[in-house]
Amino acid sequence: MDVLLSGQLLFAALITGALYALIALGLNLVYGTMRLLNVAHGDLVMIGAYVAFWGLTLFGLSPIAGLVVAAAAGALLGWLTYLGLFRRLLASPQLMRRLEGNSLLLFFGISVILQNLAAMAFTASARGYQFMDQVYRFGDVALTGNRIFVLVTAVTICAAVYLLLRFHVFGLAIKALIERRDAAVIVGVDIDRVQIAAICLGFAIAAIAGVLVSTTEQISPFMGFPFTISAFVVIILGGLGNITAGLIAGLLLGVLEVYGVALTSAAYRSVLIYGVFIGILLIRPQGLLGRGSVVR
Amino acid sequence: MIAAYRPFILPAVFAIAGLALPIWGSNYLLGVGFALFSWIALVQSWTVLSAMTGYVSLGHAVFYGLGAYVVALSWGVVPMAVGLLLAGLVAGVFALVVGMPVLRVRGPYFVILTFGLAELVKYLVIILESELGSFSRLMFGAPDLIWLYAIAFALAAIGTIGAFVIRRSRLGRGLLALRENEEAAETVGVPVNRLKMIAFALSAVIPGIIGGLAAMRTTYFEPMQAFDPTVSFTIVTMAVVGGSDDARGPLLGAAFFTLLSELLWARLPQGYMVVLGALLILFVLFIPRGLAGMFAGRPGRAA
Secondary structure, eight states, X not given: OXXXXXXXXXXXXXXXXXXXXXXXXXXXXXXXXXXXOOTTHHHHHHHHHHHHHHHHHHHOOOHHHHHHHHHHHHHHHHHHHIIIIIHHHHHOHHHHTTHHHHHHHHHHHHHHHHHXXXXXXXXXXXXXXXXXXXXXXXXXXXXXXXXXXXXXXXXXXXXXXXXHHHHSHHHHHHHHHHHOHHHHHHTTOOHHHHHHHXXXXXXXXXXXXXHHHHHHSOBOTTOHHHHHHHHHHHHHHHOTTOHHHHHHHHHXXXXXXXXXXXXXXXXXXXXXXXXXXXXXXXXXXXXXXOOTTOOO | OHHHHHHHHHHHHHHHHHHHHHHHOOHHHHHHHHHHHHHHHHHHHHHHHHXXXXXXXXXXXXXXXXXXXXXXXXXXXBOHHHHHHHHHHHHHHHHHHHHHHHTTSOHHHHHHHHHHHHHHHHHHHHHHHHHTTOSOEEOOSOOOHHHHHHHHHHHHHHHHHHHHHHHHSHHHHHHHHHHHOHHHHHHTTOOHHHHHHHHHHHXXXXXXXXXXXXXXXXXXXXXXXXXXXXXXXXXXXXXXHHOSSSTHHHHHHHHHHHHHXXXXXXXXXXXXXXXXXXXXXXXXXXXXXXXXXXXXOSTTOOO
């Protein structure tokens, strides 16, 4: 039982949780504002990871600078898919009737394309690099530099986006769109611009998370899928479109996963994640922490 | 009245081609035919639930995988025909058991729920197999390809005729009614819960048997492969590209992707997947009624 009470495990849970909260935040922004189910979200994480990897190996770019480049790449991809696909989808009443289903199929198409293009371009083999792997000790807790980097960056970006949504006029417009789309139009929110901002922000966050992942794990073209699943579990735990609850749910899933695996074995990780996922969908589809469709 | 038999031309072409194929007898062609008719059977079964009720399943791999597992477990214990029937039975019973809670969930939640369920069962089977100390099961003495082909062909025929008949039956009318508006259908006396359960179970049986056949074809069972989510995704893609409002759609969708995969898979597997993704996007955005809808002519006319 000593292991369960150790600070080491607590930090592991916090780091995993912060990363999940960050990835799910991007997914939630895109779902909340446009009702698009982005099943390619984890593949954006993969893109971010490769940006960091190639930035470092080809140009000697530090992953810290890689964060910026990956964010820009993610935002660009978001902009392109919005202009190319989703503006059309959102404008067609016929396709809007089954918007969520259709968006899921479209994003699945994008996901398959991204994964396989990446596999063709970079080969399917796993890659990795060394970054900040010196060990720091805090009392009985030993952490490598890269894991501290992941924790600090993820928390900082989650906090920044949270503050943006709470106080900045553009963030408020995004929130308005999440809460009451029809009313937002009436009070003069430029829907198109806000949607572009939301999708660019959502994709950029995923790519940033990818850089973070690449500093601690091996990367491969098909690495994204488990992140898509975890992100969906998180936003369903918190209630779809509910940003604040999503952040808390991210931490919660991190804790559940790390302690669950510590109590059983790594083989049970997927069963645990999918079990939580199905349990929530069956028992409280509006989310454990959600209260109907209200977003705070 | 040329219009009266027009819907039957395409299925007839498939039936004749399917019956004639063994005459040429090349094993390669039989393999392609086996894949084609397996996919047709899978997609037709899927439409009974997902096209007729609007409950889009992204988890049909679970029935396929369970069928494969049943055949692998019963291999050498019972005759193969019994094993295949058991595969279908277990898949159908599984659908009935999980159907009650799962079918209460609607829309996009249902889509991701079915997907999650299939993955959960996959990982449970993996754990079960490692507890049993077996990592992949080999099956010796599988029947000749010609037999597997014949069964796949028969299942495709049953699936196609079944989908056609169900769509025109009382059951099908009820399903279509609840797709349009579940509350309204219930109000006018359609037993929506019972009908959904029946459709779910019906759509599970044939995929179970096909899964068992596929295990016999590869002569081994391995959970990651048997419960591969790509199976679920391919079914949905074939239905979208072929069109699922008509029993002809799955024929076209399955034929299209089986040919495409034969042309591209061996040379450029990742290229095939990219094309699959691009076509899915193209059809969802521009041709929502699929290939069958293009053939049927003017859009907007309900079939």
